[in-house]
Amino acid sequence: MLLENTSAVFKKMSHAAMRAGRRPEDVRLVAVTKTVGIDEIRKAADIGLRVFGENKIQEATEKITNLKFEISNSNIEWHLIGHLQRNKAKYAVRLFELIHSLDSEELAADLNKEAEKAGKVQRVLIQVKLSTEETKSGIPEQDLPLLVKKVTRLENLKLEGLMTIPPFFADPEPARPFFKRLRELRDELEKKGFVLPELSMGMSNDYEVAIQEGATLVRIGTAIFGERRDT
Numbered sequence: 001m002l003l004e005n006t007s008a009v010f011k012k013m014s015h016a017a018m019r020a021g022r023r024p025e026d027v028r029l030v031a032v033t034k035t036v037g038i039d040e041i042r043k044a045a046d047i048g049l050r051v052f053g054e055n056k057i058q059e060a061t062e063k064i065t066n067l068k069f070e071i072s073n074s075n076i077e078w079h080l081i082g083h084l085q086r087n088k089a090k091y092a093v094r095l096f097e098l099i100h101s102l103d104s105e106e107l108a109a110d111l112n113k114e115a116e117k118a119g120k121v122q123r124v125l126i127q128v129k130l131s132t133e134e135t136k137s138g139i140p141e142q143d144l145p146l147l148v149k150k151v152t153r154l155e156n157l158k159l160e161g162l163m164t165i166p167p168f169f170a171d172p173e174p175a176r177p178f179f180k181r182l183r184e185l186r187d188e189l190e191k192k193g194f195v196l197p198e199l200s201m202g203m204s205n206d207y208e209v210a211i212q213e214g215a216t217l218v219r220i221g222t223a224i225f226g227e228r229r230d231t
Helices: 002-019 038-046 057-067 086-095 105-118 141-152 173-191 207-212
Strands: 028-032 051-054 077-080 098-102 122-129 157-163 198-200 217-220
Touching (some): 002 028, 057 077, 077 086, 098 157, 105 141, 105 157, 122 141, 141 157, 141 173, 157 173, 173 198, 198 217, 207 217
Parallel strands (some): 028 051, 051 077, 122 157
């Protein structure tokens, strides 16, 4: 099932990109492995998946530690896509190539400090809150320009773009305005001279719409691995 599911997702991604006049290769799949076991992740790597996303530091630590010797391919990337608490910044810097969920000046300072200690430049995306849902993390859009300016001044962080999570809709079409708005915010910032190539938006239920609106990273778990198992 894993191979069939993954093939179906890639096919839909390609079609969505082409319908929008985009190149399919400009959209990357982040396979979300929350609650997915190590054996299944190993199989996913075996069939060619190369970017994996985790939500929680503790769960990710076990998986990445166990798999790093088995999956030695240097093209494998681990992304943090869930909310990051400031006291976990040092672990995030050690584990992840790209952090999608930077949402405050304070967290940026912590990540910069830990990246400097680790001797690396940490790649990050800023998570923007575009909905009114209290459960959603992210910086309000009116505060985004100032945070972008401050993050780009930090020597050990590399800001690569923006991320958002819209409300869940059974029909993906109502999510479109949220994706469109994130793209517009990115475009406004690029007109001011910032370089923000990445837009992380779209999940299993709405990634085709997200791609049509400019997503470069789609975070897909259920459509690949099946319904999530609670842990």
